Structure formats: structure tokens, C-alpha cells
Amino acid sequence: MNTRLPLFEAIRAHLKKNPLPLHVPGHKMGRGFSRSLAPWFAQALTLDLTELSGLDDLHQPEGAIREAEALAAEAFGAKETYFLVNGSTAGNYAMLMTACRPGDKVIVPRNAHKSVWQGMILAGAHPVYITPEVDSRFALATVILPQTVEEALKQHPDVKAVLITNPTYHGICSYLKQIAEICHRYNVLLLVDEAHGAHFAFHEKLPMTAMEAGADLAVQSTHKMLGSLTQTAMLHAQHDRYDRARLQTMLRMVQSTSPSYLLMLSLDAARHYMVTEGRKDLDEALTALDQAWEQARSLGVSLYQGGAHVHERDPFKWWIRTIDHGRTGFETARALEEQGVFCEMADSTGILAVFSYADRMKQMDRFLQAISRVLTIPLSENPSTFSGEGAFISDMFLQIPEMELLPGEAIHKPYTVVPLREAAGRIAAEPVIPYPPGIPWIVPGERFSQELVERMRAYVQAGGRLQGVADPSLKTVRVF
DSSP, X not given: OOOOOHHHHHHHHHHTTOOOOOSSOTTTTTTTSOTTTHHHHTTHHHHOOOSOTTTOOTTSOOSHHHHHHXXXXXXXXXXXXXXXXXXXXXXXXXXXXXXXXXXXXXXXXXXXXXXXXXXXXXXXXXXXXXXXXXXTTTTEEOOOOHHHHHHHHHHOTTEEEEXXXXXXXXXXEOOHHHHHHHHHHTTOEEEEEOTTOGGGGGOTTSXXXXXXXXXXXXXXXXXXXXXXXXXXXXXXXXXXXXXXXXXXXXXXXXXXXXXXXXXHXXXXXXXXXXXXXXXXXXXXXXXXXXXXXXXXXXXXXXXXXXXXXXXXXXXXXXXXXXXXXXXXXXXXXXXXXXXXXXXXXXXXXXXXXEOOTTOOHHHHHHHHHHHHHHHXXXXXXXXXXXXXXXXXXXXXXXXXXXXXXOHHHHTTSOOEEEEGGGXXXXXXXXXBEETTTTOOSBOTTBBOOHHHHHHHHHHHHTXXXXXXXXXXXXXXXXXX
16 A cells, blocks of 8 residues: 655645745735635645646656556556546546547447537547436436447447446446457447546445456546545556557647646545545445435335346435425425535436445434435425426437437537427537536437427426526527
């Protein structure tokens, strides 16, 4: 176990020199920062530095950053690791731009994050969509089956890469090891959007990591389930199937040329914490989760426990089907917020509660007390209004809109604006993305169906929030 903190050690050595900062940033180690807010930032302002002698350079690391990335690779089971200060989004861009040239095909699940679609635009890639299995009762996309991947590879022998989301936003894991074996048998790269799985490497009771399964490249949002600052992530790599020099070039293109040392330091700190204390914390959190889960079931809370084909799921993600209790997820989330409890997401059928290694029975008890109170509130006046939402979410992944233009072509074409009610049959010129979870329903170049239009309208009326659209109320949409 390596307990060093190379980036912090380099910064601390720099501060011991009593430096006169004749360089950016302009607040000059806090002297020029808002006085009313400075106490909230405390010592962080003195750590907000730039590429100075002895502090290394993210885009050409040779010292402290390079050592910190090497220690991260060791901790997460990779051959190489790259720090990301523009989130997993930048990592997904870089993976796709490394694997694909303009016109190259890439197999992607329809329930991939919007950053995957954006990455395909930047790469000029041709998406070949595959559909996940669906749990219709809980309205969840679940696993990508290995045979689904192999069938797509047989139909498209010119594919360059396969991208899998593992785990899903709801913590459901696919058969990644088998998928990796299939990909490599067909001589294509396996890329994994592992944004929600950074904690998997640190406890045997958690699902297998992408690196363990044999993926070539995997991106993790270290801030989501571990302890780094929001916006930070890591890209892990192994094998020699990808173009290493091209990957490094693409990372330089999609990351800031002024990377934050606070963000990078937090990545090193998150790694350090997990290798020194993470195992103990995970043990305690998992024990508490087991106890809380049984209490929730005894209260009658409708919890997703897995289903057909689901062999692994993240115990830190709780999907609760609130519509069984006569309340939409939106209503439930608002009622919980009135008690100071804020969940990760809600939709028309349920809510997602996300725990972590930092949670114990104290936090879980508070949640259980709050959800128990909420579920005893009288039922919605018209819960049946939203009962079809589950079918909609399932259908979204099973009925892929007809693609008339590639994403990279569609994004550049002129558009017009029409009322949503007139969109059926037209080709979308903007993405419609429920957020969270940030998975597009339709993207530019795909054709609206009448059913999709109706389901979108019902979702917004139920209280859903959208990204990507110029008109968030969805009274109008952009089309070609």
C-alpha cells in the first residue's frame, strides 16, 4: 500500500518557499478573493495554483502529477490512469475520438449518457444502437446481454469499438467479462462508461470493475461514488489495443489548458483515502445498508432488488417505486425535500437514493423515517395519470427512433421551430434529454413518432425536467 500524496507534497513544498505569485490566477492565493466568501474557502485559495516549477503539468506530466496518476493506476487496477478535470464527459469524448475516425461505426446502448452522443459527434462516428433488457415493472433498463453485442458485431463487421454503460445510473451491471471476451475475439475495443463504479475496486462484495473484466478503456466519475471534488474523474487504460499517443492527444483537446490544482489534488486525495481507509468504511457502510434494506422492506417500501438477467447490482443505489404507494417520484421527492432529504433523481414512477462509503445507520435511519412519513401521506388525487410512465421508459429503449442523419451531420443543419403537437414525422434538430439521468430520448437526425410526442408531453406535465431543448416547457421543438 502506497500512502504517499505526491501532488500535495509538491504543493506543500512550494508553499514553504513563501512564494510571491507573479502568475495567474488573479486572486493571488486569496488576497483578491471576496472577503465575505473567503472564510468558506479557507486554505483552498492558497492551493489554487498553476503550472509552476515543481508542480508539474497535466498535459505533459513528468513529476508529481505523473506519480499521482501512477499510484491511481495501481489502486484501481489499470496499466495507466489519466486525471480528468472536465468530468467523465471529457473521458467519454476522448475514448470515442481515440477509437473512431470520421465515419467509423461504434456499438452503443440506447440508454447511454448524453456525453456519449456528444462524443460521437466530435469523433464523426456512426452509432450502431443496441437495446438493453428492460424490467417493465420497475421501468428500468437493465443489462446489455453478451449475445446482443455479438449479434451486432456479426451484422456490422466493420465496427471499431463497443461502448457499454456499466453500472447503469441505477447501479445495474452487465456481463462485462463475457462482453470483453467477445469484443476482443472480434478485434474491437471495449470502452466502458463506468462513471458510477469508482468504488467497485475497493471491496470484494461490490461488482467487478471494467479493468478486472478486461475492458481496454474505462472512465470513472471519481466524485460520484468516491471523495474527489465535483467535476473530477479518471480514465483507466490497459492492454495495447488502443492508440496511446492518439488518446493523449484527444485528452489534451477536450480538457482545459488551465487545469485546476484543487481538482487534481482532490483526485489524489480520494485515491489515498480509499487505499488507507476505504476498506473499513465500505465494510461499515455495507453492513448498515443491509440492516437498512431489511427495515425498508418491513416498512413496505417497494425496492428494486434485481430481476431476470441481473446478476450484479450496486447496493449503494436504491431505486424505490413510489407509484406503488400512489405517489409519483416527483411528488415524493418534493415531500422529502420539505424534510431536508434530497435524493439523486426522481421520475414519474420513483426515486433514486444514492448512498456511499461515507454513510452509516444514522443517515439511513433519517432517510427511512422520512420516506415512511411521506408514504403515509394520502394518495395522489389521480395517480393513474402517471401509471403509463413506466411503460414509456421501457419503450424508449426498445423502440429506437428512426435515424435519418448521423449525429455529426445533423448538428450542423439549419432548423425551424414547430409546436410539439406538430413534431410527429419531423426530424429532430435538438436533443430532448430528461435530466437526471441525462439519457436522450431523441437526438438530432432522428424522427419523432406520434407516441414519443405524447409520452414527452405527459412527462413534462408530470413535473419532469429537460436538458438540450431551447424550450424547456416543450411547447415547441426544433426540427429540420
